[in-house]
Every structure is written in C-alpha cells, then in structure tokens.
Amino acid sequence: MTFTVKVLGRLLVTAMLLTAIPLAIAQTGTLRLPRTVEAGSAFSIPTSGSGKAVLYIVGPAQVLRREVKLGESISFAAGDLHNAGRYVVVLVGESSSENGAFDVVASHPASLSFLAKPSRLPVGLQNGISGVVYVFDTYRNLVIAPTEVSFELAGVAGAGQTRTVATRDGVAWTKLNSATKEGAAQFIARDGSVSATRVIQQVPGDPCRLRMNARLSNQKLQGQKLSGSKPGDQKQEKRLTLETDPVRDCGGNAVPDGTIVTFKEIYKDGEATVDVPVKRGVARTEMPAYPGATISVATGVVMGNEIRWGK
Amino acid sequence: MNRDLESRDAVNRARVSPGGSLLAIVIAAATLVLIVLGTIWPAPSAAAMAGAGADLLRASSTPEAAVNNLAHEIAQNAWQRAYSNLANKNEFSEPDFVHDLTGGYSSLRTYASLDTFEVRPLHASANEAQVQLRLRWSTVVGTFADTRELRVVNSGGRWQVVWPLVKEPRVPPQVIAVNYLRWDVIYRGAEDDWGAQDVEAPHVRIVDMHPVERAEGVVLLGELLNEDVVPAYVTVKATLLGKNGVAIATEDSFDKISHVLLPKQVTPFLIAFHKVELSQVDSVKMEPSSTLIAASADPVIEIEDQKLNPPPGATFTGKLVNQSGQVVNVAHVLGTFYDSSGQLVWVADQYIDRALLPQIPESFAIPLPADLARKVSSQRAVTTTYTSGQFQ
Numbered sequence: 001m002t003f004t005v006k007v008l009g010r011l012l013v014t015a016m017l018l019t020a021i022p023l024a025i026a027q028t029g030t031l032r033l034p035r036t037v038e039a040g041s042a043f044s045i046p047t048s049g050s051g052k053a054v055l056y057i058v059g060p061a062q063v064l065r066r067e068v069k070l071g072e073s074i075s076f077a078a079g080d081l082h083n084a085g086r087y088v089v090v091l092v093g094e095s096s097s098e099n100g101a102f103d104v105v106a107s108h109p110a111s112l113s114f115l116a117k118p119s120r121l122p123v124g125l126q127n128g129i130s131g132v133v134y135v136f137d138t139y140r141n142l143v144i145a146p147t148e149v150s151f152e153l154a155g156v157a158g159a160g161q162t163r164t165v166a167t168r169d170g171v172a173w174t175k176l177n178s179a180t181k182e183g184a185a186q187f188i189a190r191d192g193s194v195s196a197t198r199v200i201q202q203v204p205g206d207p208c209r210l211r212m213n214a215r216l217s218n219q220k221l222q223g224q225k226l227s228g229s230k231p232g233d234q235k236q237e238k239r240l241t242l243e244t245d246p247v248r249d250c251g252g253n254a255v256p257d258g259t260i261v262t263f264k265e266i267y268k269d270g271e272a273t274v275d276v277p278v279k280r281g282v283a284r285t286e287m288p289a290y291p292g293a294t295i296s297v298a299t300g301v302v303m304g305n306e307i308r309w310g311k
Numbered sequence: 312m313n314r315d316l317e318s319r320d321a322v323n324r325a326r327v328s329p330g331g332s333l334l335a336i337v338i339a340a341a342t343l344v345l346i347v348l349g350t351i352w353p354a355p356s357a358a359a360m361a362g363a364g365a366d367l368l369r370a371s372s373t374p375e376a377a378v379n380n381l382a383h384e385i386a387q388n389a390w391q392r393a394y395s396n397l398a399n400k401n402e403f404s405e406p407d408f409v410h411d412l413t414g415g416y417s418s419l420r421t422y423a424s425l426d427t428f429e430v431r432p433l434h435a436s437a438n439e440a441q442v443q444l445r446l447r448w449s450t451v452v453g454t455f456a457d458t459r460e461l462r463v464v465n466s467g468g469r470w471q472v473v474w475p476l477v478k479e480p481r482v483p484p485q486v487i488a489v490n491y492l493r494w495d496v497i498y499r500g501a502e503d504d505w506g507a508q509d510v511e512a513p514h515v516r517i518v519d520m521h522p523v524e525r526a527e528g529v530v531l532l533g534e535l536l537n538e539d540v541v542p543a544y545v546t547v548k549a550t551l552l553g554k555n556g557v558a559i560a561t562e563d564s565f566d567k568i569s570h571v572l573l574p575k576q577v578t579p580f581l582i583a584f585h586k587v588e589l590s591q592v593d594s595v596k597m598e599p600s601s602t603l604i605a606a607s608a609d610p611v612i613e614i615e616d617q618k619l620n621p622p623p624g625a626t627f628t629g630k631l632v633n634q635s636g637q638v639v640n641v642a643h644v645l646g647t648f649y650d651s652s653g654q655l656v657w658v659a660d661q662y663i664d665r666a667l668l669p670q671i672p673e674s675f676a677i678p679l680p681a682d683l684a685r686k687v688s689s690q691r692a693v694t695t696t697y698t699s700g701q702f703q
Contacts, residue, residue, distance in 0.1 A: 119508055120510075120511045196504075258540075260574060260576040261575075269616070270618040270629070272613060272617060273613075274613040277573060277608035277609075279490050279608070300575035301536065
C-alpha cells in the first residue's frame, strides 16, 4: 500500500514537472549533465549562473530533490542513484527552469541468477541440460552490456564440458549433454570472478540384464502359530536366499540403492511375491523353497532371468 | 388461456389436497409408532451401540442370550464384565482377552469400535451349544468382520461362553540387523535466489489404463510406474469427457492406490465414477501427479501363499510376512487382477486389522466380484505399510 502511494506520488511529481517544462528535453547552458552514470557511483553536476534553485532528478523508482546554489557543482554520493534507467533532471530557478536527462547504467557484474534444468536426468542425454544466466550488478540491475559467461559441467568422470557464451541483453544460455557416468555434477556459471553453482544429478537409466541366483538358505524359518490357526499348524520350512547380481543400467552404471526389485515365486499351490529395495548394489531376500517352483525377477517394466528350483 | 390454466390448477389443488393431508397424517403416525417401538424394544445391537447399559441385558438363560450379552459387553468395552462371564476365564487373563479383540500392538483394531454383531445358533443340546458370533468392527478405513465359533456351556442353569482365545504371537527378544535406507530431501528455501530451482518432481508414468462398466458406474483401472530414482508420493486424478468435450465427472483414486512409490515400483489404481455410463464417455483425461518426499525403503513385506479362490465367494488370499525388524501397525494390500491376455480386469484392496510383527505371517482375503473372478487368470499384489510415527 505504502509502496503504491509512493510510486503514485512520484509519478505525479514527474507529470507535474514534465508539464512545467518544454516537451523537448535538451541540455542547456546552466546544466551540464553527464551522458551516463554507473549505478551506485558518485558523480556531480556542475551548474552556472547565480542565485538559488531546486534540482529534481526523477527516475525509475527513485526521485531526488536538492536545494542548490547556481554556479556550484552538485555532488551525489555513491549509492545515491542505484536503479538503472533514464533519469529526467529539472532545475527550477527563481525565474526560470531548465531540464535535461541522463542514463544510469548497470555497474559491473556482481551476481548471477542461474537457472539450470533439469536438476535430475538420465545419463547420456544429448543437449539434456540447459543453463540460463541473468547477469546483475550489486544493485540487482540487469547488466545489458555484453559480457562473457562460461558454463562448466564438472565433477563427473571424464573431461568436463565447458562453453563460453556472450550475454545478449543481459542473458546468456547454453545446452550441454549429460555425462555417460552417473553422479552428481556441478554445473557452474561464471562471469569474471562471479559464479553460481547448481547440482545436476545424472542418474542411471533402466536396469539392464537383470540376473539373480538362488541358494538354499542356511537358516530355516521357524514357523509361527498363525492367528486363528490350530495347534500343530506350526511348520518348519526350507528357505531360499535370492540375490541379484549388481544391478546396473546398459551403460554399466549401478542403479541407485532403493530401486525396487520384485521377486516372484510360482509353486504348486500358489505364489509369493516380495518387493525388495536394492541395497549396496544388489537386491536380496528370502522366500520359501518349494520343489519345482519357478522364480522370476523384475524391476519396473524390465524382466530378469527365471530360475526353476529343483525337485 | 392463462386464466383457464390457473383455474384448472386451483381445481387440481383442491382435488389433491384431501389425499395429501391424509398421507401426511399416516406418515407422521407411523413415524411416531416406530419411534415408540424402537425405544421400548430396541434392536440388541442398536441398544449396545447406543451405549445402553447392563439393564438391557437379559439373563443368560439360553445360549443365544449368553452370546448376545457378551457381544453387548464387548460393544461397550466392558471388558471386566465380559471376562468375568466367560466359562474358561481360568485359561487366560483379562488382558489376554482384551488383546485378542483389540490387538496387543497398536493396529486398526486398537481404534476400532463395534458397529454391529450377529448371533447365529449352529447346534444345541441340553448342556452345550455352538453359536457363531459375527462382529463387524468399524474403522477409519471401513469395516472388517471378525467371526468366532463359540462353544456355550450350561453351568447350573446359566449359560456361559467358552471364549476361543486367539493369542497374539509375541516376538522373542532379539536383535535384527537392518541396513536402513531412506531418502531425505532439501527443498528450496524462501531466501533462495529466484534462479535456484527446486528439486525436480519424480517422473511417473501410467503404464496401463482400462475402463470397466459396472452396475454402480464406470470404473477406471490402471497401473502407475515410478520410473525415477527417488521416492514419490503419487495420486491419479481422472476426468471423464462427454461427446461434446464437456467434463462429466472428476474423481481421484483416493485410497485405491499405493501412494508412496519407491524407484521402479508399480502401483495399481482404481477410480470409481458412480452413476455414469460408459456410453456417455467419449474420452478420459488422466492426471497423474507426483511429489518428491522423504521416505524409507523399509520394511520389506513378503506376500506368501497367494491364491485365487474361485466363485462362489471368490477371494484372493495370501499371507503377509514382515521381513524387517519393526512392527508394522497397519498394512494395506492391493491386488491387481489380469485376464489370460494380460489385460487388467480388476483392482481390489484390503486393510489388515492386526499389526504385522516381524516374521509372523498375517492372512488376508480380498473379495472379488463373481463375474470378474471367472475372467481372472493371474494377479499381482503390493503392500503399503504404516508404522507409528512413520509413513511409508
């Protein structure tokens, strides 16, 4: 609310000043304005003549008012004008007014807004990673002047990828390939001494050549009395230990721990299934050892091998 | 013309009015009579549900009365009174009896209340009778039934129930080594730069979808795959579109889905649209959504002895075995059923009313519609588990 009132007030002042002066803004003899001023830097405006006057500087989101003595320089400290844009200057004297304009331009790059997408993608994807950089100065003005931005994808096996792109209207962008090896890559955008980093997770693809093996477990499950079961229902059954080979994608990358592998056993009187997360690269579980049972393994929509347990 | 109509309406009103009044009086009188009857002679189960006390209990002069009384006491959680009236209370303690009904470990039973009960005499002699007691418990996820065949004995003219105690197994003290695996997520913070993107939502994909017309309306069946490497919280929303492209209805899968999907895990889903006919539907708009969540890869639940039992009373039965070391408070089983060509035929589910203890099998039985059961040739089951203080 307060902000709106301020903005409206400034607009009103601007409108009043613009109506009070000739529409064609021009440099006059009394006011000697700089053509451009770097945002946030100190500067001065020399004046000529004598007497008192009031100087107005009106710009984007900022208005300054100074009582001045004509013939002296008007100094502005560092940080007085920090929003980039075009500023209108009006010097209102006792009998006349003069006006002019100058530009406040962005200072040197001080921060980068770096949009890197996606944050997670499969390995080996051409132009799968996009990076867009907006270059700003200390006062968050977009640096319009062309500047070189380097993009670097590092932190994975093999040589990193680097691209250097010149900004256009304050923006630079590029596209990079994801690496062939899985892992978290540092995606760094750099402009001089300023840099911003994003983490790109390069993850394995679907599991490939899923294989398991089965062996009789050393431990036999001591059957427990079931709810509602009768005495004598207790059983001691042989168990099979089922374990996959290290689960990898087609590029040889180990699939991350936690990937679900489903073991399915079909036997004479029914079937059993269990969803097991991969831990330390393999999925391991125990299932009942029924003679003649067929055991299969799958993950997602990928099927693995099948084992027929001997009679 | 209008005057004619108005005058005809007036005549009709005059004609209808005496009959309407009579009908209103009859309905009001019948309501009053039913209220009086219900108050004086309440249905036993209704009285029990209303919290009527011991004054409504009849003397245990018959086996049915003894079982009725016991059911009333169970409904009122009057454990002490129920236990004291049992014929075999010397065989177990009162806490054993309470645990049999409410579960020794926190589970759906612990928070269930007795909704209704039925007493069915099976066999009777002068001194002994067999009575079936069917208890229907109400929980936040629906109802479940607990049927007990009770032996009732006559001791000195008073009938008493011999309670068939099902003692909940206890796991012997032991250490079970488990390599726990969980995912934690650092989300974007309020103070992060606007360029700092949030963590990517997991990529999920509908791998199968099939509409079915049932008596109650249209049902959408399908399967959803988490094809990412991170856990996802998933939901599926569907909108039925008519011939003119206008939305007929929008529904989501609610609890007919496993909401937490670990990497490469597949869940079935079922979305029901009541009072909609398939002939009205031109297309379906599916909206699967996923959110990255912190999750744990444990516990691992094995589903043993899965069997399809043919109609009549078709069911899909099996046993859940908790392979981990922690107690699972509530387990939810979802069954996906396929025909001989591998097409999805039905999705059904069941909540397990007892806690899953490590290595202790717990049975489940999911009923199947008889007409669909005949088509089913294979099935797949998945479980979702809820552990106190943890969601998985």
